[in-house]
Amino acid sequence: xxxxxxxxxxPLGGLEAIGMNITAFEYDDSIIxxxxxxxxxxxxxxxxxxxxxxxxxxxxxEDKIKGFFITHGHEDHIGAIPYVFKEINAPIxxxxxxxxxxxxxxxxxxxxxxxxxxxxxxxxxINAGCFRVxxxxxxxxxxxxxxxxxxxPAGVVVHTGDFKVDYTPVYGDAIxxxxxxxxxxxxxxxxxxxxxxxxxPGFTPSEKTVGKTFDELFENHKSTRIxxxxxxxxVDRVQQIINSAHKFGRxxxxxxxxxxxxxATASELGYLKVPEYTLVDIDxxxxxxxxxTCLITTGSQGESMAALSRMANGTHRKVxxxxxxxxxxxxxxxxxxxxxxxKVINELSRRGAEVVIQDAHVSxxxxxxxxxxxxxxxxxxxxxxxxxxxxxxxxxxxxxxxxGYKSDDIFILSSGDVLELDDEGAKVTDHVxxxxxxxxxxxxxxxxxxxxxxxxxxxxxxxxxxVLTLESGSxxxxxxxxxxxxxxxxxxxxxxxxxxARDVLNDTMDKCMSQNVTDWNKIKARIKDALGDFxxxxxxxxxxxxxxxxxx
Numbered sequence: 001x002x003x004x005x006x007x008x009x010x011p012l013g014g015l016e017a018i019g020m021n022i023t024a025f026e027y028d029d030s031i032i033x034x035x036x037x038x039x040x041x042x043x044x045x046x047x048x049x050x051x052x053x054x055x056x057x058x059x060x061x062e063d064k065i066k067g068f069f070i071t072h073g074h075e076d077h078i079g080a081i082p083y084v085f086k087e088i089n090a091p092i093x094x095x096x097x098x099x100x101x102x103x104x105x106x107x108x109x110x111x112x113x114x115x116x117x118x119x120x121x122x123x124x125x126i127n128a129g130c131f132r133v134x135x136x137x138x139x140x141x142x143x144x145x146x147x148x149x150x151x152x153p154a155g156v157v158v159h160t161g162d163f164k165v166d167y168t169p170v171y172g173d174a175i176x177x178x179x180x181x182x183x184x185x186x187x188x189x190x191x192x193x194x195x196x197x198x199x200x201p202g203f204t205p206s207e208k209t210v211g212k213t214f215d216e217l218f219e220n221h222k223s224t225r226i227x228x229x230x231x232x233x234x235v236d237r238v239q240q241i242i243n244s245a246h247k248f249g250r251x252x253x254x255x256x257x258x259x260x261x262x263x264a265t266a267s268e269l270g271y272l273k274v275p276e277y278t279l280v281d282i283d284x285x286x287x288x289x290x291x292x293t294c295l296i297t298t299g300s301q302g303e304s305m306a307a308l309s310r311m312a313n314g315t316h317r318k319v320x321x322x323x324x325x326x327x328x329x330x331x332x333x334x335x336x337x338x339x340x341x342x343k344v345i346n347e348l349s350r351r352g353a354e355v356v357i358q359d360a361h362v363s364x365x366x367x368x369x370x371x372x373x374x375x376x377x378x379x380x381x382x383x384x385x386x387x388x389x390x391x392x393x394x395x396x397x398x399x400x401x402x403x404g405y406k407s408d409d410i411f412i413l414s415s416g417d418v419l420e421l422d423d424e425g426a427k428v429t430d431h432v433x434x435x436x437x438x439x440x441x442x443x444x445x446x447x448x449x450x451x452x453x454x455x456x457x458x459x460x461x462x463x464x465x466x467v468l469t470l471e472s473g474s475x476x477x478x479x480x481x482x483x484x485x486x487x488x489x490x491x492x493x494x495x496x497x498x499x500x501a502r503d504v505l506n507d508t509m510d511k512c513m514s515q516n517v518t519d520w521n522k523i524k525a526r527i528k529d530a531l532g533d534f535x536x537x538x539x540x541x542x543x544x545x546x547x548x549x550x551x552x
Contacts, residue, residue, distance in 0.1 A: 006420040007154035009190070009384065012434050013037070013053035015415050016390055018196065018334060019076040020436070022053045023159070023386070027152045030129025031064040033090075034148065034159055035071055038079030038439075042336070045438060052080040052444075053415075054435035055087065062088055066128035070094035071161025072145035073101035074233050082109035083437075083444055091116040093126050095135065095144035097235075100265040122146065122176065137176040139166035141207070141234045141364025143271045147180075154422040155189030158378050162194050162387060164204045164363065165370040170211070170236040171271060180377040190421060191380035195388035196365035198396035203369045205362045207236050210330070213359050214244040218294075221326040222248070224354070225290035227319075229300035229308045230330035232258040234364075235266045237330055238296060242274055245294040251280045255319065256298030256307040282318050290324055300331040302340025312347035323352030330360040335389070368399055375403050382426050383410040384419070454544065461543040462487030464535070466505060466527055472551045476513070481505040481527075488543045497538060504534045520549055 007027050014021030019039030025032050041048040058065060067090055071077055078098065082105045092102060096119050106112045120126060122137040132151040139145065140162050150157045158180070167174050197204065218226065226245075230237050238259075245252045252274075254260055266272040285293060299308025308327075310316035321327075327348050333341040345355050366374070375383075383405050385396035390412075397410045411419055411426065416434035419426060437444060463486050469479040483501055508530040512523055524547040531545050 006422045007152045009419045011413055011415050013415050020053050021077050027130050029064050030066050032066055032128050032131050033068045035077040036081045036084050037076040048438045048440050050439045051436045052083050054437050057432040065090045067091045069133050070098050072142050073098040078102050085115050093118050093120050097144035097271050100269050104261055136179050138163040139169050139175045143235050149183055158188050158191045160193045164366045166206045168206045168208045170207050184378040188378050188380040190382035191378050192384045192386045195385045195392040195396040197367045198392050200367040202367050204367045211240040218244045218248045223291050224324050224326045225293055226326050227295040228328045228330055229297050232262045232298050241296055246275045246278050250294045252278050253282050253295045259298045300329055301337045302344045309344055312344045321351040321353050325353040327353050328356045328360050371399050457544050461541045463544045466547045469550045477509050504530055
């Protein structure tokens, strides 16, 4: 690609959707990558566990990659690391808690010895090829979130990561607005800023406000067991729940694998302060009365395998929901999860529990006024909205317009666009290959659109298998055709249909015989066509038809 002293910004994921954030910055023979996240599957991705970005572009340019810089430890920013680092060798730079959470993933995938990791403090600068990256303190719904000032020969680019402006964070310091202002004074070429809450007016409330809400909820439900569902990674939220539980003399049980892992890591590194004897093991629940306990669990998004969903449908091995339970949802449904969440709420209510949703959550993302604040401090030449669906990016662009930016200075990119920029100008000059790779069980990328399409058909209309035995050479039918169906009709109630289908198959085979058709593929094609037409006429369904021919 061109070596004309321009900086290239190439988002490889994370635009058009919430999740799978990964962006490459390229100048001459240096590439740095910001974030490396996964996305959770859409409802039509049947059986898929998670979705990771297609990194073909990075593989093709691996010799240029100087490092991966990670803004914070959420799945949509670190979740793809174990998959990507099986293909690519580069160092990872991040703050302490973020590295701690990345280490958990690398350990699971036996990659600890292969991947170089470096813990970076706020204010530190890392040299990476012809880039220099500075870590700047921000606030988010997980500790140790960072924004980056990326220094390149073409100018400075600021990447906010996921952020909000919290003047009274639960742990640590407020966002370093002074540093943003200093950068703005010196001149910033472009800013990539978080768009998640760009449609929401006002300011995002401080995380501390949730602590007061928990105190009130514990005060008002002294005689019931309290179960709180929240995001595993929201360490500050967990801290406040533990504080309230301790204040009201309750023992805390943590349930859900991701929650247990993150809390262990955060406590070890000192980001979570748990009073002695407050945490108890789930097996000890039976030693305490309901009003002495509080459960913190995963599943606030209605995920079918998460702890809360299993409690709701009665399949959790150790916790069953009772009429005297209070269940608090300390999160908002992520767009697209509303249905799953309301299903879990209905299940819980059906078991007699009281479900509380109001006010026990604040967002970790900047609303409109905070975005305006960051823009007025950084004052970038070009605006590049990131992190969000198209409507969020559009809302972000509208905010920039109200601040006096011209449409020529605002770039709503798509994944794969190559934006070339310097002081003279900026424009999209190219497009590189990007996409989503599906992970199903241990298979990475072996489930593609064709497999999904087959799964879709199987889930909608089922399958019919036709078994035949032919004599080798003459293709005379020796046995069959037998019909086996799954997910198509209940065979016992449809004997007539099956009988007629068999007649259709016999006719088809007779025709093949009389026309001397002995090529198996042709026989299979004719069986599929004839049976498909018949079934459509009789039932208006299109099941998958699979002929199996054996030769004797």
